[in-house]
Amino acid sequence: MTTQTDAATPHRVVVIGSGFGGLFATKALQRAPVEVTLIDRTSHHLFQPLLYQVATGILSTGEMAPPTREILRKQRNAHVVLGDVTSIDLEAHRVTSTVLGRTRVIPYDSLIVAAGSGQSYFGNDHFAEFAPSMKSIDDALELRARIFGAYEIAELEDDEKARAALLTFVVVGGGPTGVEMAGQLAELSMRGLRQEFRTFDPADSRVVLVEAGPAVLGGYGEKLSAKTRRALEKLGVEVRVNTKVVGVDAAGVDLEDPDKSLERIEAVTKVWAAGVSSSPLGGILAEATGAARNRAGQLAVGPDLTLPGHPEVFVVGDMMQLPGTAGVAQVAIQGGRFAAGRIAGRLYGRPDAAAFHYRDKGMLATISRFRAVASIGRLEVSGFPAWILWLVVHLFYIVGFRNRLSVVMHWTVSFLGRGR
């Protein structure tokens, strides 16, 4: 491993993934004597927490997914490479990526792997065709087409039963993504689309949120969880807890209710917001290093976020498993910055400092306009104050001044008015 600064051959850092972990690591290396190559299979940095607003027509894709090249245009030591990483050779220190039949092999001295996670259908991958997840811009646009398409077809439908199925939306998973999506779908039908259709009233739509566990937002504590459920129900969302989805097809979903009885809901539009599985790159790294993986495929990393026997390889964000952390943006951001700091520190001859320490900044989820819940340490906030907090935090982390302005404009139109 190269650990010395050499002006002629700068230390080469390869970063895989331009999500929260990878982008913040790259930015943190701005002033370090390194050459950074940031590889991603997409050309953008995706702000996943607001994908549901793309799916429900509040925000457009550009605001949520600015081009990575544009974000890093002033960072002279950063190179952006489009490519799908297919292999990592830890012995030869090389990463191989491909795009449109072109293969590229990029050598590194230090490697930061931040390839994130995908959706898990818990072994039922065939559900994906009928219940798309929300992990990428393509997913959000697909969902947007399905949601607004369902309303359009409902306008043409004469048969009451078929129309009811078109106006039924089932969201699977009662975590923050599912709650936000269900709340937004309810708002869309109650407010957003009011008076826009002639053969039915969008307010008659049915939104069902299905959660296998005993509560929605289970990780937020009993009080906030109960408040969230009440707020959703007030919006008209049917909240079904302790209920498992056992089948999904084009026409609807099959549920196993708490008493183990089976129930069928006819619903044309389904959204899958339950379960994650780590990037398959984790499998390659586990095999090469013997690092353990948990059920979600996350790699067990050392206290300094490196892999066993490879102090030059850092794994951060959703891909890593470290006690006391979860799959949230802050873990990825802080992990990415930590890895960057560690690499730069070594080059400056600073001994490896303390282990990675995650500073938990709390959790936030919106339920509807003007209503959110926040759990920050022992502090629990709900309603309008939590919503303002949510607004400020999200605006802070959206990349780029122009995007922030545009988001504020769209939020004003959607939240004060009802435009989409």
Ligand SMILES: Cc1cc2nc3c(=O)[nH]c(=O)nc-3n(C[C@H](O)[C@H](O)[C@H](O)COP(=O)(O)OP(=O)(O)OC[C@H]3O[C@@H](n4cnc5c(N)ncnc54)[C@H](O)[C@@H]3O)c2cc1C
């Ligand atoms: C819908 C949704 C809502 C969320 N809401 C919140 C929230 O409100 N608050 C919160 O804190 N967290 C939220 N999260 C979680 C948060 O977004 C993740 O924890 C965070 O994005 C993880 O960062 P990461 O860098 O590990 O991975 P990601 O941000 O997912 O980035 C991974 C990157 O790697 C790239 N990649 C993957 N495989 C390859 C490959 N083989 N080759 C090249 N590139 C590859 C991907 O294209 C992607 O750009 C949400 C997630 C989702 C999906």
